[in-house]
Amino acid sequence: MTIKQILKDNILKLKLKKIKNLHFDAEILLSTILKKQREFILSHTEYKLTKLQIKNYHALINRRINGEPIAYLTGHKEFYGFDFNVNKNVLIPRPETELIIDEALKFVAHDSQPITIIDVGTGSGCIIITLAKLLEPELKIKNYESGIKKYKLFATDISQKALITARKNAKFYNVNKNIKFLNGDLLEPIIHNFKFIIPNSKILILANLPYVCEAWKKSYSADSIGLKFEPQIALFTGKNGLELYEKLFKQINKLQTKNYKFKNNINILCEFDPNQTTLIKKIIKKYFKNTKLQIKKDLAGYNRLAIIKN
Ligand code: GLN
Numbered sequence: 001m002t003i004k005q006i007l008k009d010n011i012l013k014l015k016l017k018k019i020k021n022l023h024f025d026a027e028i029l030l031s032t033i034l035k036k037q038r039e040f041i042l043s044h045t046e047y048k049l050t051k052l053q054i055k056n057y058h059a060l061i062n063r064r065i066n067g068e069p070i071a072y073l074t075g076h077k078e079f080y081g082f083d084f085n086v087n088k089n090v091l092i093p094r095p096e097t098e099l100i101i102d103e104a105l106k107f108v109a110h111d112s113q114p115i116t117i118i119d120v121g122t123g124s125g126c127i128i129i130t131l132a133k134l135l136e137p138e139l140k141i142k143n144y145e146s147g148i149k150k151y152k153l154f155a156t157d158i159s160q161k162a163l164i165t166a167r168k169n170a171k172f173y174n175v176n177k178n179i180k181f182l183n184g185d186l187l188e189p190i191i192h193n194f195k196f197i198i199p200n201s202k203i204l205i206l207a208n209l210p211y212v213c214e215a216w217k218k219s220y221s222a223d224s225i226g227l228k229f230e231p232q233i234a235l236f237t238g239k240n241g242l243e244l245y246e247k248l249f250k251q252i253n254k255l256q257t258k259n260y261k262f263k264n265n266i267n268i269l270c271e272f273d274p275n276q277t278t279l280i281k282k283i284i285k286k287y288f289k290n291t292k293l294q295i296k297k298d299l300a301g302y303n304r305l306a307i308i309k310n
Contacts, residue, residue, distance in 0.1 A: 001054055003030065004045040010061050017065045018222070025070055029060045032074045067225035079126040082133060084169050089161035090124040091234040092226075096298040097208050099305050100269050101130050103296060107204055107267065108135070114150050114201035120186050120248060121209045122155035123234055125166030125179075128206070132175035139178050152198050153179045156189050159233065186244070187251040194259060203262065207248060208271040210234055213241040242280055245270055249287035264290075264310045274302040284308055 007026050014022040031038045033056050034049075049057070060073050071077040071092045077084050079093035080101050086092055104127075108115055119128035132139065132153055141150045157163050163181050170176040180196070182189035187205075190196055197203065212227075212235045220228055227235060237244045248270075256262045272280050277295060284293055284306060291308050298304035 001049050002045065003041055003047045003049065006030065006049060006054065006057065007041075007045075010057070013061060014065065019064060021070075025064055026061070028070065029064065029073060030057060033057045033060065068229050069226040072229055077124075077126075080130045082126070082130055082173065084124050084126050084129070085165060085172070086124050087165060088229065089159065089231055090165050091230055093124060093126040096300070096302075096304050097127065097271060099296060099298050100127055100206055100208065100271060101134070103269055103305060103307060104131055104204065104206060105134065107269075108151075111202070114148055114152075114198040115204055116152045116197045116201045117154070117204045117206065118187070118190060119153075119155040120205060120207045121234075121244075122157045122166050122181070123162050123208075125155060125169045125181075127208065128153055128155040128179055129166070129170050129173055129175060131206075132170070132178050133173055136175065136178075139175075148198060152196070152201070154182060154190065154196065155179055156182045156184055156186065158183070158185050159231070162231070162234075186248045187255065191251060191255055191258075200261070201265075203266045205248075205252070205266065205268045206270075207245070207268065209244040209248065210237045211241040211245070211272050211276065212236050213239060215239075240276070240279060241273060242276055242283055245272070245280065246283055246287075249283065253287055266308075267310060268306075268308040270306050270308075271304060272306060274304065277303045280306055 007030065011022050011026045014026060019025060027038050027041050031041050033053050063073055069092055071086050072088060075085060075087065077086045077093050080098050084093060117131065122128055135151060139151055142148060155166060160183055163183055167176060167181055170179050210233065214236050217236055252266055281293065288308055291310055294307040295303050296305040296307060
């Protein structure tokens, strides 16, 4: 069977099951099986497939028909122009999360004070690794007089399995030595190790924590079926979806009372669902009385990011 024939049959199969990007999906899955670029598929339509390739391709197409996200079938997802390994142990990076990168870059720009950056609940590592790549030239810079580094990067996750993927991605981009990956619940690993933080540095906490409320689990639709395949602990939490943010804010308050250096020094970027805007503002006000709060919209025009600054 040729590429042309197999694509035709399988595009039809995807069409019958109402899969949206059927041409793209059929082609990209075939390129995964053949270990070739999509361009090869499109320009070698008479190329003949082996029996094994046909069998493996049908297996992938069937998984796609069952609603499994394309990123888990190919094992990759693009984020901020970088390619990340993904698997069922990590959430698939979302385009709206690129906003965290834009805002983190704005935060660190033109600042001479050292900055400790902590990505809480790192998953695939896409946020901290992207930042490490974009800040790479500056990561080695030390203050001429004090010898203190300009940046220190940390990432935590409660899931050991997620950290394996994050470390693998960091290694691929050759920034594994620039990021310290720590296993633990939100900021716990840092609370137990103050020494990690650069002395007198600003602290920037980045968080795309699970924020989908548990009730949602019961109402998967054709559009949200893909969520079923993602790690549920990376998506769902509690009644209103903001329980983990509250837990994080409590930890930060604890850090601030335990060590006066953190009192007016912590800045946080957190991603949330547009429906949670009023509630997240209320919660932030409760935990951080004297801070500036800004809400940013994503490219689709929805409230998506809370910026808490001292
Ligand atoms: N934005 C994701 C979704 O709705 C949720 C990500 C998260 O919980 N952090 O699919």
